[in-house]
Amino acid sequence: MAAIEVDGLRKEYGDVAALDGLDLTVEAGELYGLLGPNGSGKTTTIEILTGQRTPTAGEARVLGTDPVTEPIEVRRSIGILPEREDPPSFLTPREYLEFVGDVRSIPDIDDRIAEWADVLDFRGILDTMSSDLSEGERQRVMLAQVFIHEPDLAFIDEPLVNLDPLMQSEVKATLREYCADGNTLFLSTHFVEVAEQLCTEVGIIADGRLRTQRDPATMDDGLLSAYETEVAREVSPQ
């Protein structure tokens, strides 16, 4: 069974068709990157697949479950980090992750908090109010909440945004390790280099449709060239 299957997904916001017949399949164990320009439909795709938004038409399966009819079941079984999401300003990272532990019924939450604070290097700020954290520190706490319940599949919108180069490299290693253990990651990004360096499979989306889906390592001319061709085709169809 594929981890994610999307068939003819369409989403209209008034006159805007954010998704216009999106088809894609993500096999289990892939580190999948959905790459596309601003406004191409990446966030809308993640919102539908994580049960936050209803499509106008089309179907999807996430770990075999329909996120439209069974959104709570899907959200329980996955990890999610939406774009520009922070821990609550009035809680410390420890309090926030304990709260996540309650919501997700994690019995050994104290041990998991210690483990993820080590992996993502934020042990020193566990008891600092989140309002006093830098953007990169908040991003690391949010990444911890994605993985703390050990989901088989996680969705992350722009995973490396706000992180300094050293932390980007740590997070990339963590994401690769997560997939090497047999789990699946679905990332969205508009950075070609992030997709090229990190992902085992990349789908290029433009104007709400999947243009191509490949392993970037097999692209003779590189991902940037494919991206320019697919996205330029959309901007200038001649």
Ligand SMILES: Nc1ncnc2c1ncn2[C@@H]1O[C@H](COP(=O)(O)OP(=O)(O)OP(=O)(O)O)[C@@H](O)[C@H]1O
């Ligand atoms: N809630 C909304 N109401 C109306 N239009 C929306 C809404 N959300 C998204 N759109 C429109 O749908 C299209 C796709 O938006 P979406 O956020 O999915 O793209 P994206 O690829 O994630 O963009 P970015 O890289 O800028 O985050 C855009 O034209 C956007 O303006």
